[in-house]
Amino acid sequence: MKKSVASLTGALKDKLIQQALQRQLAQVEQTSLEPAPQHNAAGPDPRTDFSRHPGYQQLRILHDGAARLGLPNPFFKLHQGTAGAHTCIDGQPLLNFASYNYLGCSGHPAVNQAAIAAITQYGTSVSASRPVAGERPLHRELEQALADAYQVDAAVVLVSGHATNVTTIGYLFGPRDLILHDELVHNSIMQGCQLSGATRLPFGHNNLAQLQQMLREHRHNYERVLIVVEGIYSMDGDFPDLPALVALKQQYNALLMVDEAHSFGVMGARGLGIREHFDLPGHAVDIWMGTLSKSLAGCGGYIAGSYALIEHLKFLAPGFLYSVGMPPPVAAAALAALQLMISEPDRVQRLQHNGKYFLHAMQQAGFNTGHASGYAVVPAIFGSSIRVTQLANRLQQLGISVMPILYPAVPEQSARLRYFICEGHTEAELDHAVQLLVEATRT
Structure with missing residues (x-):
C-alpha cells in the first residue's frame, strides 16, 4: 500500500517536491527548444502571450512549488532606512x-552630505550623455581618483555595473577573438561575451592548469585572447591567484580582465583590491573593472587602465556613448566613499x-x-x-x-x-x- 504525501517525513516530502519541480523545469526548457507550434485561431497566440513565455512558465513552476511547501517569497523584501550591518x-x-555595504559608507554623514551638495549645485541628473552635454567636474574627479587607486593612466565610470561588463567586452572583442573565463564569473561577463560574438570557453573555477592547457591549444587560432576572472567571487567568497594569471597572460600574449565588484574596498591593507593584496602594479592587468555599489556606496561601474583603452571606450563604446551621464549625487557619493576609505x-x-x-x-x-x-x-x-x-x-x-x-x-x-x-x-x-x-x- 502506497504512503500518502501527508504521511511522509518533512525532509522526504521536500525532496520529492524538489524533484518534481526540476522535472517540470526540464520539460519547459525542452519545450522552448522545439519548433513553435502552429497557431490555433481558437485560442491566444503563444508567440504574443507573455504568460506562455518559457521564462515566465519556469517562474510560475517555482512559485507554485514554494506555495505547496508553505514558503513565502524570500525576495523583494522591503527594507526601511539604510541597510548596513x-x-x-x-x-x-x-x-x-x-x-x-561592506565599509558602512552608504548612509555615512560625509557621504550623504556630498550627495546633497551635488544635488544643490548640479541637480539630480546631468540630462545628457557625457560626450554631448552631460560632463560635470564630479565625473572627472571620481575617474581620476579611481585611476590613482589603480596606479593606471585613466578610468571611466558608467551608470550600471552590469552594463559596464556587457558594453566593454561586447564592444572591444569580436568574432576573430577568444574569451576564456572562470566558470563562476558574473552574468554580466557572460552577456558581454555573447554580445561580442567572440568564441567563449570556460575553465574550471580557479583551475589555472586547465586555463594554461586551453591557451596552449587555442591561442594561435585567434587574433585577441581575453582572460576574465573576478577579484572575489560573489557566490563563493574566494579569489584567484592573480600573479599566476599575469604570468600566463604574458606567456601567451593574452589580455587579462579582473572584475573587482566585490574585492575593491575589501582586499589589501587600504582596501585597494586584489592588486594591493598581491602587491602588483596597476599595468599588470589590462582591464580593471569594478562597481560603485558595494564599498563605494553608489551605483554604476568603472573601467580603469591605459589611456588608449579608456579614450577608446569613452568615444566609441555604445553603453557609454549613448547613455546618460552618471547622476551628480551618485558620482559625489562614490567619490566621498573612496576618500573616506583611504582616509580611514x-x-x-x-x-x-x-x-x-x-x-x-x-x-x-x-x-x-x-x-x-x-x-x-x-x-x-x-x-x-x-x-x-x-x-x-x-x-x-x-x-x-x-x-x-x-x-x-x-x-x-x-x-x-x-x-x-x-x-x-x-x-x-x-x-x-x-x-x-x-x-x-x-x-
Missing part, C-alpha cells in the same frame, strides 16, 4: 547579512577581521563554507533550495536578514545562504548569527 524590514529590526583604513581592517572571524566561527560550528577565504562573502552551503529558503525565513523570524541563493542561480547541490559581512558588525553579533543558524538547522 543592521536593517529594518516590516518594522522589525534585523541583524543584516543581505547587503554589501581602520574600516577596511575591521571588515577583514570580521570576515575572518565569521568564517572561522561558521567552520567551528560545522557548516560547509566551501572555498570561502573570509573576505566579506561567506556562504553556508546546504544543497537544497527548499532547505535554504526555509532557513532564511526562519532566521528572519529570529532577527537575522540573510538571503538564500537557489537553483537555478547555483546548482541544486550547492544551494546556500550567502552572508555579506560589514565592518559595522561586532564579534558578539557575528557569534549570535552563527548560534541562530545552529538553532534554525535543528528545527
Whole structure:
C-alpha cells in the first residue's frame, strides 16, 4: 500500500517536491527548444502571450512549488532606512547579512552630505550623455581618483555595473577573438561575451592548469585572447591567484580582465583590491573593472587602465556613448566613499577581521563554507533550495536578514545562504548569527 504525501517525513516530502519541480523545469526548457507550434485561431497566440513565455512558465513552476511547501517569497523584501550591518524590514529590526555595504559608507554623514551638495549645485541628473552635454567636474574627479587607486593612466565610470561588463567586452572583442573565463564569473561577463560574438570557453573555477592547457591549444587560432576572472567571487567568497594569471597572460600574449565588484574596498591593507593584496602594479592587468555599489556606496561601474583603452571606450563604446551621464549625487557619493576609505583604513581592517572571524566561527560550528577565504562573502552551503529558503525565513523570524541563493542561480547541490559581512558588525553579533543558524538547522 502506497504512503500518502501527508504521511511522509518533512525532509522526504521536500525532496520529492524538489524533484518534481526540476522535472517540470526540464520539460519547459525542452519545450522552448522545439519548433513553435502552429497557431490555433481558437485560442491566444503563444508567440504574443507573455504568460506562455518559457521564462515566465519556469517562474510560475517555482512559485507554485514554494506555495505547496508553505514558503513565502524570500525576495523583494522591503527594507526601511539604510541597510548596513543592521536593517529594518516590516518594522522589525534585523541583524543584516543581505547587503554589501561592506565599509558602512552608504548612509555615512560625509557621504550623504556630498550627495546633497551635488544635488544643490548640479541637480539630480546631468540630462545628457557625457560626450554631448552631460560632463560635470564630479565625473572627472571620481575617474581620476579611481585611476590613482589603480596606479593606471585613466578610468571611466558608467551608470550600471552590469552594463559596464556587457558594453566593454561586447564592444572591444569580436568574432576573430577568444574569451576564456572562470566558470563562476558574473552574468554580466557572460552577456558581454555573447554580445561580442567572440568564441567563449570556460575553465574550471580557479583551475589555472586547465586555463594554461586551453591557451596552449587555442591561442594561435585567434587574433585577441581575453582572460576574465573576478577579484572575489560573489557566490563563493574566494579569489584567484592573480600573479599566476599575469604570468600566463604574458606567456601567451593574452589580455587579462579582473572584475573587482566585490574585492575593491575589501582586499589589501587600504582596501585597494586584489592588486594591493598581491602587491602588483596597476599595468599588470589590462582591464580593471569594478562597481560603485558595494564599498563605494553608489551605483554604476568603472573601467580603469591605459589611456588608449579608456579614450577608446569613452568615444566609441555604445553603453557609454549613448547613455546618460552618471547622476551628480551618485558620482559625489562614490567619490566621498573612496576618500573616506583611504582616509580611514581602520574600516577596511575591521571588515577583514570580521570576515575572518565569521568564517572561522561558521567552520567551528560545522557548516560547509566551501572555498570561502573570509573576505566579506561567506556562504553556508546546504544543497537544497527548499532547505535554504526555509532557513532564511526562519532566521528572519529570529532577527537575522540573510538571503538564500537557489537553483537555478547555483546548482541544486550547492544551494546556500550567502552572508555579506560589514565592518559595522561586532564579534558578539557575528557569534549570535552563527548560534541562530545552529538553532534554525535543528528545527
